[in-house]
Amino acid sequence: MTYSLRFASLVSCAIVASFATSIHAAEVDPHQGLLHGAADPTGVAVTDGDGKTTYYVAATGAGAKLFSSTDLYSWKPIGRVFEHAVPRWARRAIPGTDGIWAPDLSYHDGLYYLYYSVSTFGSQKSVIGLAVNKSLDPDSPDYKWEDRGLVVESSAETTNFNAIDPALLVDEDGRWLLFWGSYWTGLKAAEVDPATGKLKKGAEIHAVAARPNVSSTAIEAAFPFFHDGYYYLFVSWDACCDGAASTYKVAVGRSKDALGPYVDAAGKPMLEGGGTVILENSERWRGPGHNGVLTSPDGKDWMVHHTYDMEHLDAHRILQVRPLMWGEEGWPEVGEPVATP
Numbered sequence: 008m009t010y011s012l013r014f015a016s017l018v019s020c021a022i023v024a025s026f027a028t029s030i031h032a033a034e035v036d037p038h039q040g041l042l043h044g045a046a047d048p049t050g051v052a053v054t055d056g057d058g059k060t061t062y063y064v065a066a067t068g069a070g071a072k073l074f075s076s077t078d079l080y081s082w083k084p085i086g087r088v089f090e091h092a093v094p095r096w097a098r099r100a101i102p103g104t105d106g107i108w109a110p111d112l113s114y115h116d117g118l119y120y121l122y123y124s125v126s127t128f129g130s131q132k133s134v135i136g137l138a139v140n141k142s143l144d145p146d147s148p149d150y151k152w153e154d155r156g157l158v159v160e161s162s163a164e165t166t167n168f169n170a171i172d173p174a175l176l177v178d179e180d181g182r183w184l185l186f187w188g189s190y191w192t193g194l195k196a197a198e199v200d201p202a203t204g205k206l207k208k209g210a211e212i213h214a215v216a217a218r219p220n221v222s223s224t225a226i227e228a229a230f231p232f233f234h235d236g237y238y239y240l241f242v243s244w245d246a247c248c249d250g251a252a253s254t255y256k257v258a259v260g261r262s263k264d265a266l267g268p269y270v271d272a273a274g275k276p277m278l279e280g281g282g283t284v285i286l287e288n289s290e291r292w293r294g295p296g297h298n299g300v301l302t303s304p305d306g307k308d309w310m311v312h313h314t315y316d317m318e319h320l321d322a323h324r325i326l327q328v329r330p331l332m333w334g335e336e337g338w339p340e341v342g343e344p345v346a347t348p
Contacts, residue, residue, distance in 0.1 A: 040323040040324075041067070041106075041128065041248060042067060042068045042069055042105060042106040043068075043322075043323035043324070044066075044313065044322055044323035044324040044325050044326070045064065045066040045067075045068075045072065045074065045313060045324065045325060045326035046066055046067040046068075046109075046297065046313045046323070046324035047066060047067040047108065047109035047110070047172070047228070047297040047313060047324075048064045048065065048066045048297070048298075048299055048311045048312065048313060048326050049064065049065055049110065049111050049112045049113075049174070049230070049299030049301075049311065050062055050063055050064040050065070050112060050299055050301045050311050051063055051112055051113060051114055051119070051143070051301055052301050052302060052303055052304065053114075053143060054304055059077070060077070060303065060304050061075055061076070061077055061143075061144075062075065062076045062077070062079055062301065062303075063075050063085075063112065063143045064076075064082070064112070064299075064311060064326065065088070065110040065111075065112040065121060066110065066313075066326065067106065067107065067108050067109055067110070068087065068106055068107065069087065069092035069093075069105065069106040069107070070087035070088055070089040070090065070091065070092055070093075070106070070107060071087055071088035071089060071107040071110045071121065071123055071138075072084065072087050073085045073086055073087060073088065073143070074326070075143075079303070079309060079328050079345055080328075080345055080346050082326065085145055086145055088107070088110070088121060088123075088138055088152050089107070089138075089152070089154070092105055092106050092107075093105070093106060093107060093125055094125075094136065094154055094156075096136075096154075096156055096157065097125040097134055097136055098125075100125070100134050100157070100160065101125045101126060101127065101132060101133065101134060103127050104125050104126065104127055107123045107124070107125060108123070108124045108125065108126060108171055108172075109123070109124050109171060109172045109173070109228070109297065110122065110123040110124075111123070111173050111174045111175055111299075112299075113175050115175075115177055115183075115201075116201070117141065118139045118140065118141060119139065119140045119141070119142070119143055120137065120139055120175055120204060121137070121138045121139070121140070121152075122135060122136070122137050122158065122173035122174070122175055122185065122204075123135070123136050123137075123138065123173070124136075124170065124171035124172060124173060124187075126169070126170075126171050131161055131162060131163045131166075131169050131191060132161070132162045132163070133160070133161050133162075133169055133170040133171045134157055134158075134159070134160045134161075134170055135157075135158045135159040135160070135170045135171065135173045135185075135187060136154065136155070136156055136157055136158055137154075137155040137156070137158050137204045137205065138152045138153060138154045138155065139152070139153050139155060139204065140152045140153070155203070155204060155205070157205075158173070158185070158204070158205050158206065159173070159185070159187060159197075159206065167191060167192045168187075168188050168191055168192055168193070168195050168212075169188060169189045169190055169191050170187055170188075171187065171188075171189050171227070172187055172188060172189050172227050172228050172229060172297075173185055173186065173187045174186045174187070174229050174230050174231060174299075175199070176231040176232075176233075176238075176265055178233065178238070178265040179233060179265075182198055182265065183198065183199035183200070183201050183204075184196050184197070184198055184199060184231070184265055184266065185197055185198075185199050185206065186215065186229040186230075186231055186240075187229065188226075188227065188229060189226075189227035189228075190224050190225060190226070190227065191224065192214070192217060192224075193214060193215075193216050193217025193218065193219075193224070193226055193278070194214070194215050194216040194217065194226060194227070194229045194240075194242065195212050195213060195214060195215065196212075196213045196215050196229075196231075196265075196266055197210040197211065197212045197213065198210045198211075213266050213267070214278060215229070215240060215266065215267045215269060215277065215278070216229065216240060216242055216260070216267075216269060216277035216278060216282070217277070217278050217279075217280070218244070218280045219278075219279065219280060220279065220280045221280055223245065225244055225245045225246065226242055226243070226244055227242070227243055227247075227297075228241075228242060228243035228296060228297040228298070229241070229242055230242075230298055230299055230300065231265060232300045233265075234308070234333060234337070234339075235333070235337060236263070236337075237261040237262065237263065237337060238261060238262050238263070238264065238265045238269075239259055239260070239261045239339060240259065240260050240261070240262070240267075240269045240277065241257055241258075241259050241298055241300070241339075242257070242258050242259070242260075242277070242282060243255055243256065243257055243258075243296035243297050243298070244256050244257075244258055244282065244284075244296075246294070247294060247296060247297065248294075248324070249294070250293070250294075250315055250320055251293050251315065251317060251320060252293075253288075253293045253294025253315055254288065254294065255294035255295060255296035255297070256284055256286060256287035256288070256295065256296055257284070257285055257286040257287075257295065257296050257298050257310075257312065257341075258271070258282030258283055258284045258285065259271070259282060259283050259285055259338070259339055260276075260277040260281055260282055260283065261337070261338075269281075271283040272336075272338050283338065285338075285339055285340065285341050286298070286310075286312070286329075286341045290317070291316065291317050291318065292314045292315070292316065292317070292327070292344075293314065293315040293317060294313075294314060294315050294324070295312055295313070295314040295327065296312055296313065296314075297312060297313055298310050298311060298312035299311050299312070300331060307330065308330075308331040308332075308333075309328055309329065309330060309331055309345075310328070310329045310330075310331045310341055311326065311327070311328050312326075312327055312329070313325060313326060313327065314327050327344050328344065328345045329341050329342050329343065329344055329345065330342035330343075330345070
């Protein structure tokens, strides 16, 4: 797989790059552009002492890309977490890698936590690392990323999972839990030591979701979220990165316990392939998935995710923001994009 180390500027809510020409869907090479656009986004809302809220999103790319917005409509790039495309320790661990995948951004106890993954396409040899910062504002004197290094690693010889797509949850009991996984035996979770942000010594690795009874084991991008007494586990199924041919989609299950068991709206366990699909292909948007959820100061929830725009396939996987509502029985429902160029 060949990746580019440069990326286009993002300028609108769907953050669609402006290009001189568009290319036909058949001309999109699925082996190119995995580090372009704003793929695999997660975000947080930060309100300062004057009551001004800024939204921040971290996304896949060389060095892990960062974007900000004050209204969820217009976004601007604000640099990246790492000076190099990949931290030196991770490049030594994963030769041939060109960038950071699927950073997970959250705030706890005075620090912003950014878990990130490093791998090569289709490989089980992968690592998850952690970086922390006191601020997300590049102009703040407190803005300085500290890389804490390795958190989880995987290989065909040592594990039955793939250590990518991390997501941190601090549950209602105060447990710090890290979720991760892609393909193979599905998604996992384990308890984290709040003092270090790394797995507790001897932590049990729990299986939380899988697709054992379908032709494809394509499940990844775990994102746990607590709402009104339930923990909801958002996951992404199927092909993420094939341009117009992408079949990525978002499914969800819920549980009273953060470690499961999670079941979908029909009661099927997510460990048995269950999941209620809430976002999938439309005529214009292809391969929507790998979502995060953020909450604005007014209490509204928003899904951030990537998708391909059939009218701008050359922009690769773009950032999209949608309102996230909750139905009468508590299941999430996804609205239309907040803006469409």
